Amino acid sequence: MTLCAQLTYQERLDALRATKLAQTQEKQRVLGAMDHDDWALILPPPAVRKVVQAISGSGVAITDALIDGVEMVSNHPNGGFYGPRACGENFRRLLDAHPPYVDPLCSIAGAVMANFTSYRRQGWNPDFDYSHLQPEQEKYRLVHGIGGSQHFCPDLAIGFELGWRGILYKIERHRACNPHAGEFYAGLEHVVRGIQDWIRRNAVAAQEMAAEEERPQLRQNLEEIAAVNFRLVDEPPQTFREACQWMAWYLMAARMYNGSGALGRLDVLLTPFYEKDVAAGRLTDEEAAFHIACLLLRDTAYVQLGGPDAAGRDVTNRVSYLVLDAIDRLKVPANVGVCVGREADPNLLRRGVEMQFAHRMGFPKFLGIDSTVQGLMRNGYPAETARQRAYSGCHWSAVPGREYAMRDVVKINFAAVFNVALADMMAGPAVEPGVDALWQSFTRHLKRAVAVIAEGLAFHLEHMHEVFPELVLDLLCYGPIEKGEDASHGGVEIYNLGIDGAALATVADSLAAIEQRVEQEQRLTWDDLMRHLNADWGEPGGERVRLMLKNVPRYGSGGSRADGWAQRIIQTFTRLVKEQPAQGFALTPGIFSWASTLAMGRALAATPDGRHAGDPISHGSNPNPGFREDGATTAIALAVAAVQPGLGNSAPMQLELDPGLSRSAEDIDKISSLIRTHFDLGGTQINLNVLDKQKVLEAHKDPSKYPDLIVRVTGFSAYFSSLSPEFRQLVVDRIIAEG
Numbered sequence: 001m002t003l004c005a006q007l008t009y010q011e012r013l014d015a016l017r018a019t020k021l022a023q024t025q026e027k028q029r030v031l032g033a034m035d036h037d038d039w040a041l042i043l044p045p046p047a048v049r050k051v052v053q054a055i056s057g058s059g060v061a062i063t064d065a066l067i068d069g070v071e072m073v074s075n076h077p078n079g080g081f082y083g084p085r086a087c088g089e090n091f092r093r094l095l096d097a098h099p100p101y102v103d104p105l106c107s108i109a110g111a112v113m114a115n116f117t118s119y120r121r122q123g124w125n126p127d128f129d130y131s132h133l134q135p136e137q138e139k140y141r142l143v144h145g146i147g148g149s150q151h152f153c154p155d156l157a158i159g160f161e162l163g164w165r166g167i168l169y170k171i172e173r174h175r176a177c178n179p180h181a182g183e184f185y186a187g188l189e190h191v192v193r194g195i196q197d198w199i200r201r202n203a204v205a206a207q208e209m210a211a212e213e214e215r216p217q218l219r220q221n222l223e224e225i226a227a228v229n230f231r232l233v234d235e236p237p238q239t240f241r242e243a244c245q246w247m248a249w250y251l252m253a254a255r256m257y258n259g260s261g262a263l264g265r266l267d268v269l270l271t272p273f274y275e276k277d278v279a280a281g282r283l284t285d286e287e288a289a290f291h292i293a294c295l296l297l298r299d300t301a302y303v304q305l306g307g308p309d310a311a312g313r314d315v316t317n318r319v320s321y322l323v324l325d326a327i328d329r330l331k332v333p334a335n336v337g338v339c340v341g342r343e344a345d346p347n348l349l350r351r352g353v354e355m356q357f358a359h360r361m362g363f364p365k366f367l368g369i370d371s372t373v374q375g376l377m378r379n380g381y382p383a384e385t386a387r388q389r390a391y392s393g394c395h396w397s398a399v400p401g402r403e404y405a406m407r408d409v410v411k412i413n414f415a416a417v418f419n420v421a422l423a424d425m426m427a428g429p430a431v432e433p434g435v436d437a438l439w440q441s442f443t444r445h446l447k448r449a450v451a452v453i454a455e456g457l458a459f460h461l462e463h464m465h466e467v468f469p470e471l472v473l474d475l476l477c478y479g480p481i482e483k484g485e486d487a488s489h490g491g492v493e494i495y496n497l498g499i500d501g502a503a504l505a506t507v508a509d510s511l512a513a514i515e516q517r518v519e520q521e522q523r524l525t526w527d528d529l530m531r532h533l534n535a536d537w538g539e540p541g542g543e544r545v546r547l548m549l550k551n552v553p554r555y556g557s558g559g560s561r562a563d564g565w566a567q568r569i570i571q572t573f574t575r576l577v578k579e580q581p582a583q584g585f586a587l588t589p590g591i592f593s594w595a596s597t598l599a600m601g602r603a604l605a606a607t608p609d610g611r612h613a614g615d616p617i618s619h620g621s622n623p624n625p626g627f628r629e630d631g632a633t634t635a636i637a638l639a640v641a642a643v644q645p646g647l648g649n650s651a652p653m654q655l656e657l658d659p660g661l662s663r664s665a666e667d668i669d670k671i672s673s674l675i676r677t678h679f680d681l682g683g684t685q686i687n688l689n690v691l692d693k694q695k696v697l698e699a700h701k702d703p704s705k706y707p708d709l710i711v712r713v714t715g716f717s718a719y720f721s722s723l724s725p726e727f728r729q730l731v732v733d734r735i736i737a738e739g
Contacts, residue, residue, distance in 0.1 A: 005215070005217075006217055007105070007217060009286055009287070009289075009290040009329075010329060012105045012106075012290070013290065013293055013329050013330055015105050016103065016105055016106055016293075016294070016297055016330075017330060017331060017332055019103065019105075020040075020297060020332050021707060021708055023042045023043070024038070024707075024719055024722065025707060025721075026043055027041070027042075027043060027722070028721065028722055030043060030051060030063070030065060031043075031051075031062075031063045031064065031065065032062075032063050033722065033723060033724035033725075033727070034718070034722045034723070035595050035598075035713075035723055035724050035727045036595060036716070036718070037261065037300055037333075037335070037394075037716040037717075037718065038300050038332075038333040038716075038717075038718050038719065038722070039112070039255060039259075039261070039299070039300060040111070040112065040255075040297065040298055040299050040300050041111075041112045041113065041114075041115070041255075042101070042111050042112070042113055043065050043113065044065060044066075044067045044068075044099060044113040044114065045099060048067050048068050048069065048097075048099060049065055049066075049067070049068060050065065050066040050067070050068035051063060051064070051065050051066075052064055052065075052066055052118070064115065064118045065113075065114065066114055066118060066119065067094065067097050067098060067099070067113060067114045069097060070093055070094050070097045070114075070119065071093070072090045072093065072119050072120075073086070073089065073090060073093075076122070076125065076127075078122050078126060079121065079122060080120065080121065080122030080123070080125065081120070082125045082466060082467050082468070083183060083187075083466055083467070083469070084183050084184045084186065084187030084188070084465070084469045084471060084486070085183045085186045085187050085190075086187075087187055087468060087469060087471060088186060088187030088188065088189070088190035088191050088471055089186075089187070089190050090116075090119065091116055091190065091191055091194060091257055091471070092190040092191065092193065092194030094114060094116055094119065094194075094256070095194035095195060095197065095198045095253075095256075096194060096197060096198075098113060098114065098198055098256075099113060100201045100202040100204070100205035101113070101202070101205075102202060102205050102206045102209055102222065102225060104209060104213060104215075104218040104221060104222055105218065105221075106294045106297065107221065107224075107225070107241060107244070107245075107290060107291050107294045108225075108244060108245050108248045108291070108294040108295055108297070108298050109199075109202040109203070109205075109206055109225050109228075109229055109245065109248075110198075110199075110202055110248055110249060110252055110298060111252070111298060112252045112255050112256050112298075112299070114256065115256060115259065116256055116257050116258065117149075117258055117259065120468070123147060124146065124147045124467060125463070125466065125467045128459075128463040128466070128467065130146060130456065130459050133146075133452060133455055133456050133459070136448065136449075136452045137452060137456065139420060140412070140413075140416055140417050140420060140445070140448075140449040140452065141413050141416040141600070141603060141604070142411070142412060142413075142449060142452060142453060142456075143409070143410060143411035143412075143413075143596070144410065144452070144453060144456040144457075145406055145409045145410035145453070145456060145457055145460055145497075146456050146457075146459060146460045147460065147464070147467065147468070148406060148409035148410070148460070149258040149259070149260075149464075149468060149470065150254070150258050150259055150260035150262070150470065150473060151260075151262075151393060151396070151405060151406050151407050151408055151409050151498075152262065152392070152398045152403060152404050152405040152406070152407075152473065152487065152492075153262040153263075153264050153390055153392035153397075153398040153399070153400045153401070153403070153405075154250075154254070154260075154262065154264075154400060154401055154473050154475070154476035154477055155264070155400035155401030155402075155476050155477065155478070156247055156250065156263070156264065156269050156400075156476060157269060157400075158401065158475075158476045158477075158478075159236070159246060159247075159250055159475070159476050160236055160237060160243060160246065160269070161236060162236060163232070163234060163235045163236030163237070163246075164192055164195060164196050164199075164232070164233065164234060165233075165234035165235065166236065167192055167475055167481075168189065168192050168193075170481050171185055171188050171189055171192070171481055174481050174482055174484065175484075177484075178483065178484030180484065181483075181484025181485070184465075184469070184484055184485070184486065185484065187469065187471050188471055188474060188475065188481065191253070191257075191471045191472060191475070192475065195249060195250075195253050196233050196234070198249075198253075199229050199232060199233050199249055200229070200230070200233050202225075202229055203225070203226045203228075203229035203230045203233070204226075206222045206223075206225040206226040206229065207222075207223075207226040209222050210222035210223045210226060224241075228241060228242055228245055229245065232245060232246055232249070237273070238273075239273060239276075239277055239282070239283075240270065240273040240274050240276075240277045240283050240288055240291060241291050242273075243269070243270055243273045244270070244291045244292065244294065244295040245295075247263065247269070247295060248294075248295050248298045248299065250472075250476070251263060251298070251299040251301050252298060252299055253472050254472045254473060255299055257471065257472040258468070258470070258472070260472065260473060261299065261300060261301050261302050261335070261393070262301070262302055262392035262393060262398070263301035263302055263303050263392070264302075264303070264304060264390035264391075264392055264400045265303075265304050265305075265307070265315070265390045265400070266292075266301075266303040266304070266305070266319075266323055267305050267306070267315065267316070267317060267319040267320040267323060268309075268315050270292075270319050271317055271319050274288060274318070274319050274322075285318070285322060285325075288319070288322050289322045289325045289326045289329065290326070292322060292323055292326035293326040293327070293329055293330040296326060296327060296330065296332075296334060296336075297330060297332060300332075300333055300334060300335050300716075300717075301335065302335045302337070302391060302392050302393050302394075303323065303335065303336045303337065303391070304337050304339065304367065304390045304391035304392075304397075305320045305323055305324070305336060305337065305338050305339060305348060305364070306320055306338060306339035306344050306345055306348050306369075307339035307341070307344065307367070307369045307387075307390075308341075308343060308369065308373070308387040309387065310384040310387055310388055311384075311387075312343065312383070312387060313343070314339075314341075314343045314344050314345055316339075316344065316345035316348050320345075320348060321348070321351065323336060324336070324338075324348075324351055324352065324355060324364065327355075327363060327364070328355050328358070328359065331359055331361060331708075331710075332710070333361075333363075333710050333716075333717040333718050333719065334361075334363045334364070334717060335363070335365075335394075335715075335716055335717060336363055336364040336365070337364060337365045337366065337367045337391040337685070338351075338352040338364045338365070338366055338367065339367045339369040340366050340367060340368060340369065340675055340676060340679050341368070341369040341370040341679070342370055344369060346672075349366070349672055349675065349676070350668060350672055352364045352366065353668050353671050353672050353675070354668055356657075356671075356688055356690045357667075357668070357671075357690055360689075360690045360691060360692065361710040361711075361717065362687075362688065362689045362690075362710055362711050362712030362717045363710075363712065363717055365685065365686060365687050365688060365712065365715075366675050366679075366685065366686040366688065367391055367397075367684075367685055368650075368678070368679035368682075368683045368684045368685060368686075370679065371644065371646070371679060371682050371683060371684045372386075372389060372397055372648055372650065372684055373386040373387055373389065373648075374386075374646075375645075375646050375647045375648030375649070375684075376389060376496075376647070376648035377648075378646065378647055378648070379496065379586060379588065379647055379648060381494075385399060385402075385494075386648070388400070388402075389403075389648075392405075392407075393407055393408055393715065394408050394592070394594055394714060394715020394716055395407070395408060395590065395592045395594075395620075395650045395652045395685055395714075395715045396408055396498060396590070396649065396650065397648075397650075399494060401476060401477045401478045401492070402477070402478055402479075402492055402493045402494055403492065403493070403494040403495075403496055404487050404488065404491075404492050404494065404495050404496075404497070404585075405496060405497065405498055406457070406497040406498055407497075407498035407590070407649065408498065408500065408592060408594055408715070409498070410453055410457070410497070410498060410499045410500065411499075411500045411501075411502050411592075411593070411594075411596065411600075412446070412449050412450070412453065412499065412500070412501050412502065412573075413502050413503050413600045413604070413617065414446075414501055414502060414503045414504060414506070414507045414569065414573075415502075415503035415506045415507055415510075415600075415601075415604055415607055415617050416503075416600070416603075416604055417442065417445050417446050417449050418442055418503075418506075418507045418510060418607070419604065419605055419607065420445050421438065421441035421442040421444070421445045421446075422438060422441070422442075422530075422608075424441050424445065425437050425438050425441040426526065426530055433526040434519065435511065435514060435515045435518075435519050438511070438514070439511070442507075443572055443576075446572065446573065446576060447576050450499070450573075450576045450577055450580055450587075451580065453499055453587075454580045454581075454583060454587060457497055457583075457585065457587075458583040458584070458585075460488070461488060461489060461495070461584065461585065462489075464486070464488040464489065465485070465486035465488050465489035469486040469488065469489075470486055470487045470488055471486075473487060474486060474487050474491065477491065477492050478492065478493065479491045479492045479493060480492065495584060495585035495586065496585070496586045496588055496648075497585050497586065497587055497588065498587075498588055498590055498649050499577055499587050499588065499589055499590070499649075500589075500590045500591060500592040500593070500649070501569075501570070501573050501589065501590070501591050502591070502592070502593035502596065502597075502600060502617060502618075502620070503593070503600065503617035503618055504555070504566055504569060504570070504591055504618060504620075504621055504643065505554070505555045505556070505562075505566070505609075505618035505619075505622065505623050505624045505627070506607055506609055506611060506617050506618045506624070507565070507569060507607075508554075508555040508562045508563075508565040508566035508569060509550075509552075509554045509555055509562050509609035509610075509618075509624060510607050510608040510609040511561075511562070511565040511608075512552055512553065512554065512555070512560065512561040512562035512565055513549040513550070513552050513608050513609055513610070514529065514549075514608050515561055515565075516552045516561065517548055517549055517552065523548065524545060524548075524549075528545070529608060532545050532546070532606075533605065533606045533607070533608065534605075534606075536605070536606045536612055536613040537606060537610075537612065546610045547610065549608055549609065549610050550609060550610030551610075554609075554623060554624060554627045554628070555623045555624070555627060555639060556622075556623025556624075556627040556628065556635055556636060556639040557623075557627055557628045557635065558628075558635055558638065558639075563639060563642070566639070566642075566643050567642055567643055569643075570589075570591065570643045570644075570645060570651075573589055573645070574589045574645045574646070574647065577589040577645075578647070588645075588647050588648055588649040589645040589647060589649060590645060590649030590650055590651055591620055591621040591643065591644075591645065591650075591651035592620050592621070592650070592651065592652065592715070593617065593618075593619060593620050593714070594714055594715060595713065595714055595716075595727065597616040597617050597618070597619055597730060598616050598726055598727065598730070600616075600617045601614060601615050601616040601617045602614055604617065609624070616730060619654060619714070619730070619734070620651065620652055620654060620714070621640045621643050621644075621651040621652065621653065622636065622639075622640060622653065622654050623635075623636060623639055625733045625734055633655060633657070633674060634674070636653060636655060637653060637655075637674060637677065637678040637681070637683070638681070640652075640653040640678070640683060641653075641678055641681035641682050641683045642681075642682075644682045644683065644684060646682060650684035650685045651683075651684060651685075652684065652685035652686065652687050652715065653678060653683060653685070653686050653687070654687045654712075654714065654734070655686055655687065655688050655689070656689045656691055656734050656735045657671070657688065657689065657690045657691075658690075658693070687712050687714060687715060688712065689711055689712050689735075691711065691735050693735050695709065696709070696711070696720070696731065696732060696735055697732065699720050699721065699728075700720075700725075700728050700729070700732050703720065703721035703728075704721065706720065706721070707719070707721050709721065711731055713727070713730075713731065
């Protein structure tokens with residue numbers, strides 16, 4: 001690039017994408033496999049980088065990078081730190097040590113280089129003992145949610161109105177009214193002042209870089225970054241670019257604090273700034289798309305496009321399309337959801353499908369907005385509230401700033417409960433083994449598992465604010481600052497907590513296999529079944545028995561007994577969840593396994609569907625791969641639509657399509673029609689991949705061959721090369737079965 005060369009916005013995005021890919025490859029070399037959302041985290045510079053071994057939330061050993069020299073101050077004998085003041089002070093210490101990051105090609109400053117949770121070596125405060133719950137949590141292998149964080153949506157509009165100085169004034173004003181909450185307000189203040197100092201240091205860095213930059217275009221950009229960020233230290237955003245930068249700072253702080261990536265309705269949030277700047281003649285569509293792309297480069301935030309306003313009118317507008325244009329141009333992992341519904345703009349759906357076929361990177365995903373709204377209304381919420389829900393995470397939505405949701409945190413592994421129920425039935429001398437008896441046992445144990453979850457969540461809500469409060473999300477919610485209460489402890493209006501079932505196909509296929517082979521055909525006795533399960537099919541003749549059980553009509557095949565069992569499981573699960581006595585919060589059932597299919601299966605014995613001990617459980621609400629020879633997409637769509645809990649928490653459909661389908665108008669129409677039909681039948685979300693089967697298989701053997709290959713793994717998209725071999729295999733299994 002010569003000194004006078006003027007780069008186009010696309011050339012700048014191409015260069016930024018190349019930098020992003022190089023940073024990702026460096027993470028892969030230093031940290032190893034990353035079976036989660038990309039998060040846009042970059043490594044600290046080598047001079048201040050400290051690589052450590054840590055334990056993830058699922059108990060898996062991971063490698064992590066810290067900013068060296070940051071010393072957390074403990075306030076507990078175990079060396080941990082707990083409560084709002086300690087968490088706020090220590091987060092500020094991390095922010096104070098965080099290196100600035102300014103790319104002269106990007107319009108947005110900043111980057112996340114560390115996770116605050118990695119500095120929390122002790123996790124839960126042992127003073128709040130829940131050992132009375134642990135035996136049953138372990139018995140059913142529950143993902144219980146105690147200590148779970150974020151997974152609800154802030155309202156960025158609060159920050160747009162107040163700015164950081166205005167938020168500080170709000171804290172001071174309400175501190176005087178709530179003298180009991182001094183520690184809470186101290187923690188909030190440390191967070192805000194730490195963010196302000198972080199912004200100021202990045203502005204200084206941009207100013208210093210501008211003074212040395214010889215290329216006029218990049219010097220001007222650096223000067224603008226400095227000016228924008230010096231202003232945003234205190235003031236609320238006034239322009240479209242400033243709004244994108246303000247959101248970036250908040251999202252990066254939330255991501256660093258506890259992993260939150262909830263943004264919400266980006267098109268709605270940005271539209272006032274867009275309209276104002278366009279009317280003033282200071283913003284073009286190309287520039288707006290560039291700023292959005294730079295924002296989403298800094299954080300892979302969860303974004304909803306389109307959908308209804310409180311009165312039911314579709315909000316799709318020019319900014320909705322600019323967001324799609326931005327991620328189409330940028331081509332890095334993205335978590336953007338397009339609303340599909342009776343009143344939604346059909347052209348937004350069509351544009352999303354066209355993008356899927358054009359770049360084959362697994363985005364955008366598709367949101368069945370009518371089913372989601374109607375589901376929340378069935379829980380007793382008014383239509384105006386339900387329509388304000390925003391897509392905010394892998395499979396979930398929340399009312400921005402008002403709903404504490406805990407979505408995708410709590411999980412019941414149906415297969416673990418099933419194995420307990422089967423063993424319990426076989427051990428009971430007064431009970432004759434049979435499918436009816438097994439179902440009664442399963443229902444009884446599932447009811448108890450739901451109750452144990454509810455007891456744990458009540459404990460969590462009682463104590464979480466004293467352990468690791470939601471300080472960053474509290475800032476942009478309605479109530480926490482006003483009441484002096486953390487969002488996890490009465491600060492917000494709605495406590496509607498998610499509880500997801502997992503391993504649906506595993507259990508439905510197991511019940512169908514037992515019903516047909518043991519009870520109807522009597523080709524196997526109950527004792528024989530248990531012997532082979534306990535031996536993981538290793539007994540003489542075990543493989544023959546395993547294949548015999550596996551080869552019955554399975555869930556998804558259409559009208560099979562397994563389909564009936566799947567629907568019965570979900571109906572029973574939904575009823576048991578809603579019958580759970582109220583404890584100050586509502587529980588809402590969904591079906592989702594996230595990336596936990598490996599972890600949930602690893603600790604699970606063999607199951608009667610022919611699954612080996614330790615193998616992954618089935619994926620979310622989908623049938624098992626290979627559920628029928630043709631792997632028909634319409635069969636999957638019908639099966640998943642039939643197992644929706646229907647109460648506002650989703651059961652997504654994961655769909656892999658053959659890129660052999662052309663990009664003709666006819667094929668785009670076919671896929672758009674499939675999506676609409678699934679949602680008309682009650683579906684809630686679709687995670688879609690259009691994958692080149694051969695390319696994925698080659699990348700699985702040698703990930704370095706296609707470092708830029710992006711797939712939608714589950715609710716999130718990621719670089720395929722960043723996934724572990726085991727997780728890549730899950731994606732491979734899906735495309736082989738459906739390709």
